[in-house]
Amino acid sequence: MHYCYFRNHSKRCFDPLKEIANIAHDNNIWLHVDAAWGGSSLFSKRFRKLMDGVELADSVCWDAHKMMGMPLICSVFLTKSKDILRAVCAHGDAAHYLFHEDTKDIDLGRYSLQCGRRNDSLKLWIAWREIGDAGWAKMVERYCDLSDYLEALVAESEHLTMMSERRWTNVCFRFESENLDLNELNTEIRNRLMREGVHLVSRSNIGDDVVIRAVVANPLIDESVLESLVSAVERHGQEIIREIPARY
Structure with a gap:
């Protein structure tokens, strides 16, 4: 099996799926696409090209509880092979009191590791009916436009530097200083942000560098927030450079 990521946990990168699929299929390798975040680009005509070739995958996962804002948990796993999904979940066959061969009912318990699932798809269906394809496309594109705006703010700053090329709504940057350890400095900046309780951002690593990782995926965010x-x-x-204590 080969895992193809339509996102990197820190940078949200998109892999060249068509090229990878050619190699995988030529060598009889199962190709799985982890589109937990990046799969939402399919709603947008502007950005769906980032997912070119997803139809060549043997299986795909997508987390609607991430960019689409569904309540946890709301994940989708798609595969072209019903038989393989059935085989993976065959442990349920031992529970003779659950499944019966003579029934004509379609029991999705045979296709889940738990032998049963909460109706998580209902919240996705209701939201989709309410918002629609066009509404979600507008939301995704708004997030991307706001990410462009944040990247521009970082580029204009005398003290901040982008730490990776951005292709999605993750903006990875850090505060620069010539006199302090940059990893310790940016770790403390993030800690102060969290204790201050206004901005929720994560801390991540790109190589050996600690970065501040801001993800735009909230409909309440606007330019003023960024x-x-x-x-x-x-x-x-x-304040850290000047050794000014944190004030909360």
Whole structure:
């Protein structure tokens, strides 16, 4: 099996799926696409090209509880091979009181590791009916536009530097200083942001570098929120350099 990521946990990268699929299929390798975040690009005509070749995959997963904002947990696993999914979950056959061969009912318990599932698909179906394809496309594109705006704010700052090329809604950057350990500095900036309780961002690593990782995936975010985030990062960075204690 080969796993193809339509996102990187820190940077949200998209793999060249068509090229990978050619290699996988030529060598009889199962190709699984982890589109937990990036799969949402399919809603947008502007960005669905990032998923070119997904139809060549043997299986795909997508987490609607991530970018689409569904309540946890709301995940989708798709495969072209019903027989393989059935074989993976064959342990349920031992429970003779659950499944019966003479029934004509379609029992999805035979196709799940738990032998049964909560009706998690209902919340996705209801939201989809309410928002629609066009509504979700608008939301995805808004997130991407806001990510462009945040990247521009970072580029304009004298103290901040982008730490990776951005292709989705993850913006990885850090505060720069010539006199301090940058990993310790940015770790403390993130800690102060969390304790301050205004901006929720994560800390991640790209190689050996600690980065501040801001993900735009909230309908309440607008340009003013991102401006406030950049201002807070710069303020905390300057206060750490000047050895000013945190104030909360």
